[in-house]
Amino acid sequence: MYYGPGLCGKTTNLQYIYTRTSPQAKGKMISLATETERTLFFDFLPLSLGEIRGFKTRFHLYTVPGQVFYDASRKLILKGVDGVVFVADSQIERMEANMESLENLRYNLQEQGYDLDRIPWVIQYNKRDLPSVASVEELRSLLNPTGAVPDFEATATSGGGVFDSLKAVAKLVLTELKRGGK
C-alpha cells in the first residue's frame, strides 16, 4: 500500500514499477482517477516476485488517494493491508502535509484495528531531485525520529529508490507472513 500526501508521487511509484517489470511478472495496471489524473479511489498493480520453496509470491500494490477530502475512500483501501510504503514529499513546503498524512495513516489504521508500530512499513523520501527540498536529516527527525523504520531516498519520476522501497517492504511482509502474521 502506497500512502502519502496529495501529489507526493504514489501513482508515479506504481507507474515506474509497471514500466520496469517484465510482462509475465505483472498484470494490468488499473487507475481509478479523475479527469485531471488525481487518484479518485485507488491504483492497482498485481506483481509476481518469484518463488520461495515452491510457493509463488504475488503482491497486489495499491495506492490511496492523497487528497485530504478523500479520507472515506482512503480508509476502505487500508482494510486488509499487509504493508505500507509511506511516500513523503521532500519539498520544504510539503513538510506539514507529510506529517498530517502520517498522522492520518496512523489514525486510519487504528480504526481498522491495526497498529502502525506493528505492521511492516518503510518510508520513502521522494522528489530528491527538486531544488527546494529539506535535508534527509530534517525529514527523518520529523517522520522517523527513532530511526526504527527503514527509509529510502527516491526520485520516482526517474525511478531512483523505487525498487529499494518496494523490495524492503515486500521482504518485511514476507517475514511477517512466515511468522504467522498475527
Added chain:
Amino acid sequence: MGDPQMVMYEEEFNQIQVVCERLIRDANALVVFIVDKNGQLIAAAGEHEHLDTTSLASLTAGNIAATGGMAKLLKEKEFTTQFHEGEHQNIHIQIVGQRVILVVIFDERSSLGLVRLRVRKANEDLNRIFESLLKKVQDPSTGSPFAEITDDDIDNLFND
C-alpha cells in the same frame, strides 16, 4: 490486526470449485468467481480465460468496500447484494458469510430472477464450506504452511 490470513486447503478448494461449476450450469451464467474481501481471487469457473480476473477481483473488492462504507454511513450493517446491468452482460455480486464475495456474470440467456434464485442456494453451500475452513485454520494444531521458509529464502528472492 484485522482478519487473519486466509489459508486455503485442497479439500475445501475442490468443494468451492464444484459449487461454482454447478452455479454456472444452474444459473445459465457465463462466469462465476469468488474473491476475498481483500481482492484476492479464490476460485473461478466458466469462460474466464479471456477475462482479466485479477483486475476484476480487485475492483470487485473495491466496489464491496465502497458499498460497505455507504452502508456504514446509513447505519446499515452491509448491503449484501449488488447488481450491475449492461447492454449485453450483467454482474451480480453477493457477499457470502461476511467474508468472501460471489460474482456471477451472465447475459440474455439467463435472467436476474434465475441468478438470484441459484445464488441463494450456492450462498448456503459456500457458507458451510468457509465455516469449516475457518475452523480448520483456527485450529492451533494446524501449523503455518510457511513455517519452513527461512530468512535466507526470503533474502534470496531479492538477490538479483
